[in-house]
Amino acid sequence: MKAKDGEIKARLERFERTCREAGIKLTHQRMEIFREIAESGEHPDAETVFHGVRERVPAISLDTVYRTLWVLSDLGLITTLGAPRERTRFDANLARHHHFVCTACGLTRDFHSDVFDDVRLPDSVKALGRVERTYVEARGLCNACYAATTKEKRKNGTKKTAPRGKEK
Amino acid sequence: MKAKDGEIKARLERFERTCREAGIKLTHQRMEIFREIAESGEHPDAETVFHGVRERVPAISLDTVYRTLWVLSDLGLITTLGAPRERTRFDANLARHHHFVCTACGLTRDFHSDVFDDVRLPDSVKALGRVERTYVEARGLCNACYAATTKEKRKNGTKKTAPRGKEK
DNA sequence: TTAGGTGCAAATTCTTTGCACCCTG
DNA sequence: CAGGGTGCAAAGAATTTGCACCTAA
Numbered sequence: 420m421k422a423k424d425g426e427i428k429a430r431l432e433r434f435e436r437t438c439r440e441a442g443i444k445l446t447h448q449r450m451e452i453f454r455e456i457a458e459s460g461e462h463p464d465a466e467t468v469f470h471g472v473r474e475r476v477p478a479i480s481l482d483t484v485y486r487t488l489w490v491l492s493d494l495g496l497i498t499t500l501g502a503p504r505e506r507t508r509f510d511a512n513l514a515r516h517h518h519f520v521c522t523a524c525g526l527t528r529d530f531h532s533d534v535f536d537d538v539r540l541p542d543s544v545k546a547l548g549r550v551e552r553t554y555v556e557a558r559g560l561c562n563a564c565y566a567a568t569t570k571e572k573r574k575n576g577t578k579k580t581a582p583r584g585k586e587k
Numbered sequence: 588m589k590a591k592d593g594e595i596k597a598r599l600e601r602f603e604r605t606c607r608e609a610g611i612k613l614t615h616q617r618m619e620i621f622r623e624i625a626e627s628g629e630h631p632d633a634e635t636v637f638h639g640v641r642e643r644v645p646a647i648s649l650d651t652v653y654r655t656l657w658v659l660s661d662l663g664l665i666t667t668l669g670a671p672r673e674r675t676r677f678d679a680n681l682a683r684h685h686h687f688v689c690t691a692c693g694l695t696r697d698f699h700s701d702v703f704d705d706v707r708l709p710d711s712v713k714a715l716g717r718v719e720r721t722y723v724e725a726r727g728l729c730n731a732c733y734a735a736t737t738k739e740k741r742k743n744g745t746k747k748t749a750p751r752g753k754e755k
Numbered sequence: 756t757t758a759g760g761t762g763c764a765a766a767t768t769c770t771t772t773g774c775a776c777c778c779t780g
Numbered sequence: 781c782a783g784g785g786t787g788c789a790a791a792g793a794a795t796t797t798g799c800a801c802c803t804a805a
Contacts, residue, residue, distance in 0.1 A: 422680070430679055444779050444784060457679040462686075462695045464674040465770080480787045485770060487785095488677055498720070500676040500686065500695065501669025504770095506632040506794070508668040509656055511598055511625040512590070518630075518668065519715045527630045527668065532709050540725055541700050547687045548729035552666070555723050557708055561716035612759060612804055633795080648762045653795060655760095672795095674769070 422460055430457040437494050451476050452487045453496065462500050502527075502558075517554050521561035523568070530557075590628055598625040605662050619644050620655045621664065630668050670695075670726075685722050689729035691736070698725075 422430075434453050438445050455471045456463060463471070469484045491497045502520050508527065515536055516529045535555050544550060560568060590598075602621050606613050623639045624631060631639070637652045659665045670676075670688050676695065683704055684697045703723050712718060728736060 446779070446785065448786070453679070456677050459679075460697065462676040462678045464676045466674070468677070478787075481769095482771070482788085483786055492677070496681075497677050497679045498681070500678060500688075501673070503675060505669070506634070507671060508630040508632045509624050509636070509660070509665050510630045510668060511621070511627075511665045513663075513666070519712050519718070520668075521716060522719070528715055529628065530709060530712050530715075532706075534706050534709075535703075535723075538700075538702050538706060540723075541698060541702075544687050544698050544725055547696055547698075548689060548727050549733050550687070550725045550727040551690070552727070553723060553725045555703075555708075555721060557712055557718045557721045559716050559718040559720070565717050614760065614804070616761070646762075650763085650796070651761055 422458060427454075427457055434496055437496055441494055443490070443494075448472075448476060448479055448483055449487050449490070451479070452484055453491060456491075456497055515554075517557070519557045519559070519561075521564050522558050523560055523564035526561045526564075590626060595622075595625055602664055605664055609662055611658070611662075616640075616644060616647055616651055617655050617658070619647070620652055621659060624659075624665055683722075685724070687725045687727070687729075689732055690726050691728055691732035694729045694732075 431450075431454060434450075434457070435445060438449070451472045452468060455468050459471075461467075465481070465484050465488055468488070469479065469481045472479050472484065488497070492499060492503065502525055503522060505525055512529060516531055517535060519528045519530055520526070532555070540550060540553060599618075599622065602618075602625070603613060606617070619640045620636060623636050627639075629635075633649070633652050633656055636656070637647065637649050640647050640652065656665070660667060660671065670693060671690060673693055680697060684699055685703060687696045687698055688694070700723070708718060708721060727733075
């Protein structure tokens with residue numbers, strides 16, 4: 420529980436508002452799942468959220484957690500760490516570089532930036548541990564996916580669109 | 588194939604040297620698996636590497652690819668995008684922030700940096716697509732894992748240590 | 756020769772889906 | 781009351797492991 424009370428309250432209100440606007444139901448489960456993440460300064464995975472929520476909603480099921488998590492993500496109420504719904508990817512480029520990642524198709528491209536390379540991390544980070552590598556991740560839609568999205572005008576609510584990886 | 592020939596050659600030489608120093612065998616499979624990633628400007632997942640290598644080594648098996656990938660990663664010859672061996676994690680903090688991630692235990696903490704927030708992305712990124720969010724990821728070992736590693740002096744070659752998530 | 760490495764097949768772990776019932780709007 | 785949402789069970793992916801044979805050193 421790292422987030423402050425006021426901030427949590429604001430998050431919950433935003434949650435209710437967004438659900439109403441999107442016309443989706445405000446169920447007990449969704450409420451608690453969102454609260455679980457909102458109250459946590461951690462960045463829990465589905466299983467962790469599940470365990471947390473289960474203490475308050477014993478009948479909750481793991482698949483509801485998964486489904487809800489993606490709904491919240493589609494609504495823009497939460498985000499994912501790293502690329503969403505992606506497998507682990509590998510990189511043989513040991514030189515300092517950064518990544519542009521398309522959140523829809525997973526396309527990933529390196530880029531360089533001397534400016535970023537020169538920025539020093541704040542001291543607060545040093546207190547956490549030894550940093551070995553720092554890089555920037557720029558997330559968005561690649562040109563192809565942006566074009567596609569514009570065309571479809573987000574017809575599909577559950578973003579079935581997002582494929583499991585594969586570059587162009 | 589985005590990397591230049593010279594760079595690829597350098598990577599392969601580094602690979603051979605590192606394997607010898609680490610005292611692990613220089614097998615045909617390892618060679619080709621590393622080459623597959625080194626020659627690619629993409630950041631392939633295990634399955635993609637597998638398909639690529641199979642064209643040159645038809646008998647290769649997917650599990651060898653997985654095993655080799657982690658060996659290479661432990662040797663520091665390749666890195667992973669996002670946290671290695673981690674499940675998808677969720678974040679309800681919509682405010683601009685960055686992450687410190689422990690590569691050993693998965694511990695993740697937010698941090699803030701006005702300086703980073705103000706840096707503009709290079710134009711080369713704009714050509715790739717629409718960036719929606721930019722954040723910095725500082726990877727390293729948290730204090731607890733750093734202490735543990737120092738004690739063990741990396742006894743375990745295959746880093747069996749790395750658990751599947753869970754914060755403290 | 757010989758220990759580390761590989762392929763195969765089976766086991767795990769993580770995530771998604773189909774379906775019938777339930778509850779919010 | 782109607783349709784979206786949930787729980788359950790079972791399917792599907794992705795990744796790992798045990799074991800016997802093979803091969804680089």
